[in-house]
Amino acid sequence: MNDILLEIKDLHASAGDKEILRGVNLEIGRGEIHAVMGPNGAGKSTLSSVLTGKPEYTVTQGSIEFMGQDLLAMKPEERAWAGIFMSFQYPIEIPGVSITNFMKTAINSKRKAQGIEPMKAADFLRLMKEKMALVQMKPEFAKREVNVGFSGGEKKRNEIFQMAMLDPTLAILDETDSGLDVDALKIVADGVKALHSPEKSAIIITHYQKLLEYVRPDVVHVLKAGRIVATGGYEIVDKIENEGFEQF
Amino acid sequence: MKALNSSNMGGRSMNIQMRESEGAIHGKKGTVDHGNYVEVPVVCGPGVKEIASGEHIHEVFVVGPDGTQASLPSGIVVGEAATADIIFIVLPGVKQDIPLTVDLVGEGSTVHLAGIYLCSGNDHVTFDITMNHRVGHCVSRQVFNGLAANASKAEFFGRIVVAPDAQKTEAYQENHNVVLSDNAHVNTKPRLEIYADDVKCSHGATVGRLDEDAQFYMESRGIPEDEAKVLQMISFVAPVLEYAPEADREALATRVEDAIRHLSSV
Numbered sequence: 398m399n400d401i402l403l404e405i406k407d408l409h410a411s412a413g414d415k416e417i418l419r420g421v422n423l424e425i426g427r428g429e430i431h432a433v434m435g436p437n438g439a440g441k442s443t444l445s446s447v448l449t450g451k452p453e454y455t456v457t458q459g460s461i462e463f464m465g466q467d468l469l470a471m472k473p474e475e476r477a478w479a480g481i482f483m484s485f486q487y488p489i490e491i492p493g494v495s496i497t498n499f500m501k502t503a504i505n506s507k508r509k510a511q512g513i514e515p516m517k518a519a520d521f522l523r524l525m526k527e528k529m530a531l532v533q534m535k536p537e538f539a540k541r542e543v544n545v546g547f548s549g550g551e552k553k554r555n556e557i558f559q560m561a562m563l564d565p566t567l568a569i570l571d572e573t574d575s576g577l578d579v580d581a582l583k584i585v586a587d588g589v590k591a592l593h594s595p596e597k598s599a600i601i602i603t604h605y606q607k608l609l610e611y612v613r614p615d616v617v618h619v620l621k622a623g624r625i626v627a628t629g630g631y632e633i634v635d636k637i638e639n640e641g642f643e644q645f
Numbered sequence: 646m647k648a649l650n651s652s653n654m655g656g657r658s659m660n661i662q663m664r665e666s667e668g669a670i671h672g673k674k675g676t677v678d679h680g681n682y683v684e685v686p687v688v689c690g691p692g693v694k695e696i697a698s699g700e701h702i703h704e705v706f707v708v709g710p711d712g713t714q715a716s717l718p719s720g721i722v723v724g725e726a727a728t729a730d731i732i733f734i735v736l737p738g739v740k741q742d743i744p745l746t747v748d749l750v751g752e753g754s755t756v757h758l759a760g761i762y763l764c765s766g767n768d769h770v771t772f773d774i775t776m777n778h779r780v781g782h783c784v785s786r787q788v789f790n791g792l793a794a795n796a797s798k799a800e801f802f803g804r805i806v807v808a809p810d811a812q813k814t815e816a817y818q819e820n821h822n823v824v825l826s827d828n829a830h831v832n833t834k835p836r837l838e839i840y841a842d843d844v845k846c847s848h849g850a851t852v853g854r855l856d857e858d859a860q861f862y863m864e865s866r867g868i869p870e871d872e873a874k875v876l877q878m879i880s881f882v883a884p885v886l887e888y889a890p891e892a893d894r895e896a897l898a899t900r901v902e903d904a905i906r907h908l909s910s911v
């Protein structure tokens with residue numbers, strides 16, 4: 398009954414000649430929320446980058462299937478069109494490109510790839526307004542250059558706003574909760590929950606319990622030195638909180 | 646004489662840069678040597694435009710493969726309390742030297758020179774600009790941004806000369822370049838020759854590539870590779886269009902965008 402959305406098998410990936418992922422196996426069913434925890438430098442962001450196709454990483458072994466497709470054969474934009482979204486640990490600034498133009502181009506590129514005509518301007522603006530409200534972003538942000546001059550928390554909120562706009566099937570949140578104040582964390586958590594549905598899955602990478610308390614994950618993994626060394630339920634979060642990563 | 650042609654790294658927060666040079670002089674008594682200034686005659690001849698005292702001009706020169714609608718001035722002589730705003734748009738398919746000498750001969754004037762150059766194929770575009778502040782109390786500002794694709798070559802020689810008596814001068818120059826291929830060449834040489842001591846002058850020059858992180862960020866949102874490049878290129882040259890007359894701005898932006906789209910598909 399549980400159909401598999403994402404299947405990672407024996408994934409090895411390197412940057413230059415440094416092997417970072419050393420045999421990752423991970424299966425995510427449709428509708429599931431998985432948490433990935435692990436010490437600094439374990440390879441969590443690398444895993445997210447490999448899933449989204451960042452060119453600096455080379456997959457040397459293993460496979461990734463997303464909804465039955467060979468993900469590794471797809472370009473980053475094709476993965477986005479297929480429904481993958483990553484909230485960046487360190488969102489990138491794009492000087493000279495407004496959030497509105499950025500999102501319009503993103504949405505219409507996908508529509509074009511699918512043979513659908515561009516979204517009507519009025520519909521697009523309505524969608525922008527609705528999704529900005531969801532993460533309580535002030536309307537003036539629509540005109541601002543993407544992430545330029547944003548505070549750390551504003552950048553993270555902008556990531557969740559983009560996620561809301563693009564409506565992904567698989568959302569990967571790479572430390573979206575880091576650097577958020579308590580209220581912003583609540584807003585982001587509510588946003589993530591509101592966007593979740595039985596057809597959609599999420600991978601939540603975090604160092605903190607707080608976000609996971611709001612968005613209860615179905616499965617918790619521990620990634621250490623490029624491998625998943627433990628998988629279980631919410632009890633793992635408590636174990637990490639009490640005893641750290643040494644035990645794994 | 647203080648000729649400034651430095652190449653100190655760091656400082657500006659442009660994330661496209663590979664190398665840059667930057668310098669600034671703020672007037673401080675006693676820091677400038679008054680020797681060596683050689684006064685050359687004010688430009689004259691058929692290609693020279695004279696801007697009378699109190700006159701204001703705002704002109705756009707679009708240089709395309711079929712030439713320019715109006716012939717380019719080789720010199721501009723600016724009288725008192727006048728303004729000259731000139732913007733050059735050099736489209737792909739051009740091989741041309743664009744020499745221009747500006748002589749500021751009356752106080753209280755302002756000159757803006759702006760330019761966008763989009764070089765592709767075997768294009769070769771050279772801007773050779775001399776900004777002569779002969780009298781004081783004038784402001785000059787130069788902003789040139791260009792792209793070099795394929796095996797093209799773009800050069801920018803920008804000289805600012807501030808005469809010993811040209812006190813209270815403000816002279817600024819920015820030249821930024823993006824190289825789009827390994828076979829493209831950019832040469833940028835700013836040169837400040839300041840003989841007066843109470844002035845504000847600066848220049849900044851960069852040569853860089855498109856930002857790979859921005860590129861991946863856009864692609865990860867579903868913007869195809871070429872479109873993401875186009876967005877980066879447009880946003881790189883767009884600030885220069887602010888110097889165009891408002892009435893022409895949108896049409897120019899469209900022409901520039903079309904040219905950039907063509908660039909990225911060759």
Ligand SMILES: Nc1ncnc2c1ncn2[C@@H]1O[C@H](COP(=O)(O)OP(=O)(O)OP(=O)(O)O)[C@@H](O)[C@H]1O
Nearest residue numbers: 412413415417436437438439440441442443444453
């Ligand atoms: N492009 C790269 N070149 C060289 N080394 C890299 C590169 N990317 C990542 N690494 C290294 O790989 C290891 C894993 O990095 P990664 O960013 O995936 O860790 P992480 O688990 O996300 O850590 P954190 O919790 O600190 O965010 C680190 O040692 C990092 O320095």
Ligand SMILES: [Mg+2]
Nearest residue numbers: 441442443486
């Ligand atoms: Mg990380």
